[in-house]
Amino acid sequence: MSFAYSRTIHFADTDAAGVVYFARYLSICHEAYEEALAAAGIDIKNFFSATGVMIPVSRSETKYLRPLVVGDKILVNARPEFITENTYAVRYEIVKLGKVEKLIAEARTEHVCIDAKTRERQPLPHHLAAWVNQTTTQV
Amino acid sequence: MSFAYSRTIHFADTDAAGVVYFARYLSICHEAYEEALAAAGIDIKNFFSATGVMIPVSRSETKYLRPLVVGDKILVNARPEFITENTYAVRYEIVKLGKVEKLIAEARTEHVCIDAKTRERQPLPHHLAAWVNQTTTQV
Amino acid sequence: MSFAYSRTIHFADTDAAGVVYFARYLSICHEAYEEALAAAGIDIKNFFSATGVMIPVSRSETKYLRPLVVGDKILVNARPEFITENTYAVRYEIVKLGKVEKLIAEARTEHVCIDAKTRERQPLPHHLAAWVNQTTTQV
Amino acid sequence: MSFAYSRTIHFADTDAAGVVYFARYLSICHEAYEEALAAAGIDIKNFFSATGVMIPVSRSETKYLRPLVVGDKILVNARPEFITENTYAVRYEIVKLGKVEKLIAEARTEHVCIDAKTRERQPLPHHLAAWVNQTTTQV
Numbered sequence: 001m002s003f004a005y006s007r008t009i010h011f012a013d014t015d016a017a018g019v020v021y022f023a024r025y026l027s028i029c030h031e032a033y034e035e036a037l038a039a040a041g042i043d044i045k046n047f048f049s050a051t052g053v054m055i056p057v058s059r060s061e062t063k064y065l066r067p068l069v070v071g072d073k074i075l076v077n078a079r080p081e082f083i084t085e086n087t088y089a090v091r092y093e094i095v096k097l098g099k100v101e102k103l104i105a106e107a108r109t110e111h112v113c114i115d116a117k118t119r120e121r122q123p124l125p126h127h128l129a130a131w132v133n134q135t136t137t138q139v
Numbered sequence: 140m141s142f143a144y145s146r147t148i149h150f151a152d153t154d155a156a157g158v159v160y161f162a163r164y165l166s167i168c169h170e171a172y173e174e175a176l177a178a179a180g181i182d183i184k185n186f187f188s189a190t191g192v193m194i195p196v197s198r199s200e201t202k203y204l205r206p207l208v209v210g211d212k213i214l215v216n217a218r219p220e221f222i223t224e225n226t227y228a229v230r231y232e233i234v235k236l237g238k239v240e241k242l243i244a245e246a247r248t249e250h251v252c253i254d255a256k257t258r259e260r261q262p263l264p265h266h267l268a269a270w271v272n273q274t275t276t277q278v
Numbered sequence: 279m280s281f282a283y284s285r286t287i288h289f290a291d292t293d294a295a296g297v298v299y300f301a302r303y304l305s306i307c308h309e310a311y312e313e314a315l316a317a318a319g320i321d322i323k324n325f326f327s328a329t330g331v332m333i334p335v336s337r338s339e340t341k342y343l344r345p346l347v348v349g350d351k352i353l354v355n356a357r358p359e360f361i362t363e364n365t366y367a368v369r370y371e372i373v374k375l376g377k378v379e380k381l382i383a384e385a386r387t388e389h390v391c392i393d394a395k396t397r398e399r400q401p402l403p404h405h406l407a408a409w410v411n412q413t414t415t416q417v
Numbered sequence: 418m419s420f421a422y423s424r425t426i427h428f429a430d431t432d433a434a435g436v437v438y439f440a441r442y443l444s445i446c447h448e449a450y451e452e453a454l455a456a457a458g459i460d461i462k463n464f465f466s467a468t469g470v471m472i473p474v475s476r477s478e479t480k481y482l483r484p485l486v487v488g489d490k491i492l493v494n495a496r497p498e499f500i501t502e503n504t505y506a507v508r509y510e511i512v513k514l515g516k517v518e519k520l521i522a523e524a525r526t527e528h529v530c531i532d533a534k535t536r537e538r539q540p541l542p543h544h545l546a547a548w549v550n551q552t553t554t555q556v
Contacts, residue, residue, distance in 0.1 A: 010173055012166040012299060016292035016348050017465075022474040022526075023290065023443035027151040030440065034149055038210065045210040048434075057439040061478035070294050071177065071184040109439075151438060155431035155487050156326075161335040161387075162308065162429065165301035187295075196300040200339035209433050248300075288451055290444040305429040312427055316488065323488040349455065349462040 001134070002079035003039060005032035006097075009072040019067035026060055029092040029107045032076035040131040051125040052116050058087070059110035066096070066104045073097040074104065080132045086113045086121045088132045140273070141218035142175035145236075148211040158206035165199055168231040168246045171215035179270040190264040191255050197226070198249040205235070205243045212236040213243065219271045225252045225260045227271045279412070280357035281317060283310035284375075287350040297345035304338055307370040307385045310354035318409040329403040330394050336365070337388040344374070344382045351375040352382065358410045364391045364399045366410045418551070419496035420453035423514075426489040436484035443477055446509040446524045449493035457548040468542040469533050475504070476527040483513070483521045490514040491521065497549045503530045503538045505549045 007028060015021040037044055048054060068074065077093045092107040113122045124132065146167060154160040176183055187193060207213065216232045231246040252261045263271065285306060293299040315322055326332060346352065355371045370385040391400045402410065424445060432438040454461055465471060485491065494510045509524040530539045541549065 008174070008177075010166075010170045011293045011295070012169065012301070014294035015289045016294070016296045017289070017471065017473070018294045018296075019473075021290060021444075022477060023440050023447065026440035026443065027149075027438075030151065031149045034209070035147070038147075043210065045208055054434065056434070056436075056484070057481055059478070059480050060439060061476070063476050064474055067473070069184055070173070071182065150432045150434070151440065153433035154428045155433070155435045156332065156334070156428070157433045157435075158334075160305075160429060161338060162301050162304035165304065166299075169301065193295065195295070195297075195345070196342055198339070198341050199300060200337070202337050203335055206334070286452070286455075288444075288448045290447065305427075308429065309427045312487070313425070316425075321488065323486055347462055348451070349460065 002077040002093075003032065003036035005035045005076045005078065007031065007074050007076065009068050009070055009074065011070055013068075014070055019069055022062070022064060025062050025064065025094065025105050025107060026109075028074075028094065029076060029078065029090075029109065032078040032092060033090055033109070036078050036080075037128075037131065040127075040134075042127050042131065047125075047128075048116065053113050053122050053125060054116045055111045055113050055124075055128070057109050058112045060107065062105060062107040064105050066102055068094075068096065068104055082132050083110065085123050087111065088124070141216040141232075142171065142178060144171035144174045144215045144217065146170065146213050146215065148207050148209055148213065150209055152207075153209055158208055161201070161203060164201050164203065164233065164244050164246060165248070167213075167233065168201075168215060168217065168229075168248065171217040171231060172229055172248070175217050175219075176267075176270065179266070179273075181266050181270065186264075186267075187255065192252050192261050192264060193255045194250045194252050194263075194267070196248050197251045199246065201244060201246040203244050205241055207233075207235065207243055221271050222249065224262050226250065227263070280355040280371075281310065281314035283313045283354045283356065285309065285352050285354065287346050287348055287352065289348055291346075292348055297347055300340070300342060303340050303342065303372065303383050303385060304387070306352075306372065307354060307356070307368075307387065310356040310370060311368055311387070314356050314358075315406075315409065318405075318412075320405055320409065325403075325406075326394065331391050331400050331403060332394045333389045333391050333402075333406075335387050336390045338385065340383060340385040342383050344380055346372075346374065346382055360410050361388065363401050365389065366402070419494040419510075420449065420456060422449035422452045422493045422495065424448065424491050424493065426485050426487055426491065428487055430485075431487055436486055439479070439481060442479050442481065442511065442522050442524060443526075445491075445511065446493060446495070446507075446526065449495040449509060450507055450526070453495050453497075454545075454548065457544070457551075459544050459548065464542075464545075465533065470530050470539050470542060471533045472528045472530050472541075472545070474526050475529045477524065479522060479524040481522050483519055485511075485513065485521055499549050500527065502540050504528065505541070 094105040096102045233244040372383040511522040
């Protein structure tokens with residue numbers, strides 16, 4: 001089961017080549033990730049101070065298949081999966097909407113849960129583990 | 140009459156001070172402007188090549204009243220008004236949604252219509268003039 | 279006396295219109311402001327936690343005169359001035375370098391010093407006041 | 418042989434977690450790539466219109482090892498290498514300068530040369546091939 005996030009491409013997403021700037025794809029994927037967490041009832045505004053952990057991105061990769069231009073409507077499908085008890089990945093598909101849907105890009109981020117002070121690896125907080133699990137097991 | 144654009148604040152909008160980066164307010168306002176044009180039937184993807192004009196921002200100002208953090212839901216009200224036959228302004232109010240709505244920021248951009256090649260001032264293309272006029276006269 | 283900051287325009291600064299995105303001018307000005315503080319011996323990394331104050335931007339305005347494209351070399355002149363004992367402004371001129379120097383944009387930001395907890399206005403910390411003063415009196 | 422690009426971290430690079438936003442690492446790497454091309458005498462402002470090709474990023478990956486904060490001084494080492502006659506990669510190492518240099522992140526981008534109109538794959542323009550080759554053979 002994946003979370004679907006829709007979005008329109010704006011001028012701020014593009015560069016002088018006329019299309020979306022390549023690094024921006026990861027920002028757009030992260031928006032989808034944030035919305036997926038919010039939809040799962042995780043209040044990202046207070047989550048980190050409340051749990052004492054940080055969950056930085058430790059790795060990312062993106063495969064760019066087709067360009068996007070200003071005004072394009074896209075859908076980002078985000079799907080988490082456990083790697084270990086303190087790391088997980090999120091896979092993203094960016095699809096351009098229209099008469100014919102087109103796969104624009106695929107991305108993947110890895111996240112590692114660490115103590116905000118010691119930076120030692122920590123098991124995921126319960127709510128977050130449930131979010132990763134639920135979507136993993138329902139695939 | 141103003142156009143209302145809603146938006147959630149994401150990590151990419153913020154900086155290390157923990158709140159939305161000040162220059163980002165203008166990007167968010169420009170998103171609202173693009174959505175207002177799209178809602179008025181103006182296809183920004185092809186508008187400039189089709190009409191042979193460019194309409195750069197010639198001036199902007201922003202008044203920052205309150206901070207915004209990740210997860211905040213905002214509404215941007217955008218309202219255009221003619222200045223001369225080849226210039227117009229757009230006024231923006233950014234409001235944070237919640238139990239009590241709060242005015243977060245006010246902004247204003249000025250736009251000038253020029254020929255894409257000669258850079259001489261041009262009257263606004265018909266559709267765009269109609270958009271500025273409609274909203275102006277309905278206030 | 280003003281602080282001079284030089285910079286090259288990169289793809290990430292531009293949008294699909296082929297030139298620097300209008301909101302980016304303020305980011306570029308803020309880079310110059312940060313470098314000016316650093317050059318004055320103010321360690322922005324620790325300044326705010328050390329002094330217990332925040333100094334958000336309360337107002338900004340920009341006048342866009344000419345476009346900038348990828349590869350352009352620019353100089354940003356930044357010059358602070360006191361408004362009151364707890365507010366100051368910074369004026370910026372963005373100049374394009376080359377055979378003939380061209381004024382590209384002018385901007386101005388206003389900053390207000392507040393207590394990080396109570397958000398009450400505070401006099402500027404000594405070092406920062408000295409920076410504003412020095413440049414003001416040496417004009 | 419790799420090209421070295423130095424840079425200071427600014428507020429606009431960071432997010433509310435207090436460190437550089439993960440997608441920003443790729444922008445910073447692309448700045449290094451643009452500077453490396455410029456240093457090799459390739460005028461990116463006119464390169465694409467002059468040669469009739471586009472060279473979009475087709476793939477990127479980043480490994481994030483340590484955080485960066487506002488004011489950090491970094492060095493980005495960029496090193497190109499051929500993959501095929503119409504594709505090449507650039508490898509990046511981001512290093513934090515200081516008493517002890519620390520490896521902050523590693524990234525890699527893949528680039529494919531296509532005709533700007535037909536989008537068919539093309540051999541690299543001469544100057545660009547020379548840049549990729551020179552650095553490759555001098556390793």
